[in-house]
Amino acid sequence: MTTDFIDRLRGIVGDRGLVTDEAAKHPYLTDWRENYLGAALAVVRPASTEEVAAVVKLCAAEGVAVVPQGGNTGMVGGGTPDRDGREIVLSLNRMNRILEVDPIGYTMTVEAGVVLKTIQDTAAEHDRLFPLSLAAEGSCTIGGNLATNAGGVQVLHYGNARQLVLGLEVVTPQGEIWDGLRALKKDNTGYDLRDLYLGAEGTLGIITRAVLKIWPKPKDVATAWIAVPSPEAAVALLSGAHAASEDNVTSCELMARQGIDLVLKHVPGAADPLAERHDWYVLLEWSSTRPRRPGANQTGLAEKMEAYLGEALEKGLVLDAALAQNEAQARAFWALRENHSESQKREGPSIKHDISVSVSRIPTFMEEGLAAMKKALPECRPVPFGHVGDGNLHFNCQAPEGWDKPRFMAHAEAISGAVYDLVVAYGGSISAEHGIGQMKVEELAHYRSRIELDTMRAIKRALDPDNLMNPGKILDPSA
Structure with missing residues (x-):
């Protein structure tokens, strides 16, 4: 079955679109922080929406799960497969075309695999601005940005990724194509399907194209x-x-x-x-x-x-x-x-807390949060930084000097629990912009209300009844 399945995938995407060699697969199987290492039947790299749809339709027929992946710069393992080796990674990095720039209507239509920096530069060439900006912009892709509702450094003025997109094209878990590529600022025709997929981390479908908003370029x-x-x-x-x-x-x-x-x-x-x-x-x-x-x-x-x-x-x-x-x-x-994140990585192991509280409560949270972190591990080195303008702090904890990762991570549950308990007490969020991925599945189940979780599970079951679209991310499939 495996050989036949791989051959059928090759028939859809060709030799260039299929990676089966173990060494060549490796960069797609681990995350940027190297916290997760998975396995996959193959890495599939479609070159068009039609190829994505055909691949997903084949996987649905064979019961093979699909892990969508953009630039693989995420912080929570959302684009990393599990260790069973029965999933495929579907990388969108070959779908990297700018399809249209409309400077009059202030929109740009792009494929999901376009690197964020390319979109920024293209907007600038037309005397326009695409304001999404983050440290990984030279390698992250817009599909991943939208699937995680990325934030960045200009959220207080322009909003999250959700506020920067007008329309989407999405491949459903059944391999059908939803064409929502509408450059409309007003469209009040029933449920807003676009918002279902923005921030869903590929668990409800695969974003393949988007109509983005652009702004006048600052002078x-x-x-x-x-x-x-x-x-x-x-x-x-x-x-x-x-x-x-x-x-x-x-x-x-x-x-x-x-x-x-x-x-x-x-x-x-x-x-x-x-x-x-x-x-x-x-x-x-x-x-x-x-x-x-x-x-x-x-x-x-x-x-x-x-x-x-x-x-x-x-x-x-x-x-x-x-x-x-x-x-x-x-x-x-x-x-x-x-360079905060990169320098933390070079320094050694760290625990990331991507949290948010209301802006006015940042000072008291900072004082109490640092005390809670030190109480959980007195030797730790707190590294707080972030977007004070929108209340999003990267409330990170660096390992004590000389500690290896296993020794430090033994304290992770106590440190994160202390931080997240305080965040929730402040009415904040345990994930402001990085998403849930596989890292925070248990935390989401613990801190969100029953009605919120039940509603999310109902949506997941309705759109992806066989749980083949990025399983194990955001929601615990056994719950």
């Missing part, structure tokens, strides 16, 4: 690296920035000194923007589509930001600051923030 950008005395000061600084910038705050990132030290240690060329060390930093960016006219009596965002930071300095909200003088310096500031 005036101000970026500052700011030392603040505390998270409370950071939140107050953000609150005032909305009015001071005339509602042009596009990013506001909070970082602790521990994370900066790891970036300086592991990333060549990284440099501290300020002369003195501080415990907390904010990376603040304002942007506007209004261009600055040379010689005009017009105050740009840089001048407005400088004035605002001067006032904040007098109030004690700011200790020191550096305002980027050019685009290269702004990129250097951003590199310090975006």
Whole structure:
């Protein structure tokens, strides 16, 4: 059966679209953090929606589960198969075409395998902006971004991935094609099927194409690296920035000194923007589509930001600051923030907590959360950072120096339990932007209400009754 099945797959996607060699399969079978290693009958790489549909239809007929995979940059094992070796990995990386750019209607239609950076660059070539931006943008793909409802650094201004898409094309678990590629801002014709698939992590169907929203390209950008005395000061600084910038705050990132030290240690060329060390930093960016006219009596965002930071300095909200003088310096500031995850990986094992609480409660949560983490493991090294502008913190815990992964992970349940219990007590979320995958299945079952879980299971059973679409992700199939 296996040989015949593989031959039939080859008949659909050709030799180029089929990977069966064990060494060649390996990159598709493990996640970016190397927490999971699965097995698969084959890695299938269709080149079109029709090939995806044919592959899924064959798998449905043979009872073979399908694990959709984009750029394989996820943090929770959502695109990694199990260890049984009876699933296929369906990689969308060959479906990488920009199909249409409509600068007049402010839309772009793309295939699921297009790398996020390519979409950003294509929008820029048309004097437009696609605002989804995250550290993995050079390798993650838009299909995975939409399937996980990715967030990133500009959510407070533009919204999550869910808010950046108008229409979808999806292959159902039965191998049928739903054509929802509508570039409509208003469509009130019954249930919004699009929203079922956004954030579903491939458990209800496979996103193959999307109509994305694009925006005018910013013409005036101000970026500052700011030392603040505390998270409370950071939140107050953000609150005032909305009015001071005339509602042009596009990013506001909070970082602790521990994370900066790891970036300086592991990333060549990284440099501290300020002369003195501080415990907390904010990376603040304002942007506007209004261009600055040379010689005009017009105050740009840089001048407005400088004035605002001067006032904040007098109030004690700011200790020191550096305002980027050019685009290269702004990129250097951003590199310090975006290399946090990579530097943590190079430093050694860590436990990731992608959580969110309301912005106003971040200071007290930070204080209590750090105390809870230290109580669970006094030797641990907390590395909190993230999108203070939308309440999403990467409340991470680095292993004590010299500890190997098995020794450290023995404390994972106690550390994560302490953090998640506090998050829920604050009315927050245990997964703000990374999703559930296979890592947080038990946590979701523990922290979400019965009616929420029952509703999710009912939707899963209705759309995928045989549980062949990315099984074991989000929901426990045995529950």
